[in-house]
Amino acid sequence: MDFMIRIWISLVALSFAAPLSAQEGPDDGVNADMILALKGLQLLDHRLNAIGYRLVDANTPYCDQKAARTGLLLNDVAQYVDQETARFALGFDGSVGITAVAPDSPAESAKLSPGDTLLAINTIPINDIAIDDPELSNQQPVYRRVAAINRLLEQALAEDNVRLTISRGGINQTISVAAAMTCPSQFQIRVSADRSAGADGKLVSVSSRLAEYFLTDDEFAAVVAHELAHNLLKHRDRLDAKNVNRGFFGQFGESASEIKAAEIEADRLSVWLMVNAGYDPQAAIRFWTRYGKEHGKGIFSASTHYRWKKRVELFEEELAKMAAMEPVGGKFSPPLLAKAD
Incomplete structure (x- = not known):
């Protein structure tokens, strides 16, 4: 199958993967061209997340250091100038959510999906996670919250399974997620x-x-x-x-x-x-x-x-x-x- 045809098929699939609340169609405040661009970027995110996870997971026996991984890729709409369009394109109810789930990962086993909005890790609300840690100072400000969330998630997973509170189609639910110890990266x-x-x-x-x-x-x-x-x-x-x-x-x-x-x-x-x-x-x-x-x-x-x-x-x-x-x-x-x- 032609590569560009595969891309368009994947873009359509991603659009239907979003919650129904995000399928009603853009209003006057949402940029349709930006939606298509973000869907294309999300496709690249899906491919890289899947490839990266597969590489670190398969080579785990040969790495001297291990890291707790779920196969999730998170995104923060705050990093986009047009946040309303970004939220619509990514299917998020809130500001931070899942943009990709790696195949054969703990996140896939837990049935987490792109478009799920992340509300809390265990009992800690996302909005309460500190982003002023000096270790995050090398990150651009718009990326610090996701960096802080990823770090907290990795720390929690190193101890036990975590409970992620998500919103899917406007309905909140808590899902238990295990960790896979893989090569770090x-x-x-x-x-x-x-x-x-x-x-x-x-x-x-x-x-x-x-x-x-x-x-x-x-x-x-x-x-x-x-x-x-x-x-x-x-x-x-x-x-x-x-x-x-x-x-x-x-x-x-x-x-x-x-x-x-x-x-x-x-x-x-x-x-x-x-x-x-x-x-x-x-x-x-x-x-x-x-x-x-x-x-x-x-x-x-x-x-x-x-x-x-x-x-x-x-x-x-x-x-x-x-x-x-x-x-x-x-x-x-x-x-x-x-x-x-």
Whole structure:
């Protein structure tokens, strides 16, 4: 099926997934073009949330640190200028709600759905969760509430199941949700006109324009796995410990060498993460070959990154290593993660 047709089918499905209270049709205060744009963004959120959760869940046995995850992706309408339109498009009764639920996750088992409005975690109302914590100061103000909610949710899940009070179609209900202990990392679509992806040690972000460029979820997973590899290998902490300059001057000298070494490791580990999660590792080769031929010296081709032909060679080397191994339980233990322990 044509990729764009699949997108439109998914957009229609998302529109019907919203509560009936949000299906009556936009009034004069709601921007129809903005609704379509937000539905498109929500589709990208769904894809990234599903891919990210699948990668961290499948590779859990090989991560030295674990985090409590539900498979939920939350959104706050306060981050949008036109909050009325955002609330209508996302199907929320209130201000913070569920925008995506990962397949085969605890959230899916609990029958939580996109469009559910989150009202409380255990007995703590969402509006009472503090967002002035110094640890949240690096977040933009409009993202701090969701960051604070995610942190509280993770802390509560580490102790026991949590009770989430939600509103669905105007009716409040409390749902018990368990946690899955997975590799740590969170994932987000960053609305941007550039094609880029990044990792900050805790979060993997993919620009909306790059996400739209992927032909398949396997290609999407190839880039997400690369960025996740940076987080799992603690590259940011390691580069900081060596005082590596990641700005303009990081393109030269010793800093460039250190960054390139980290990029090589992330490339090598990425295909192991993909295989363990059931993604086609050949998609990494297809994606970088296509992107390299189309964009030449564009994204990821600075002095700190190998050019696409060399990256393809790295993937092939790692796939050859796996081909010479016997998987255990259908999975392969990534040497780089064992080395990082």
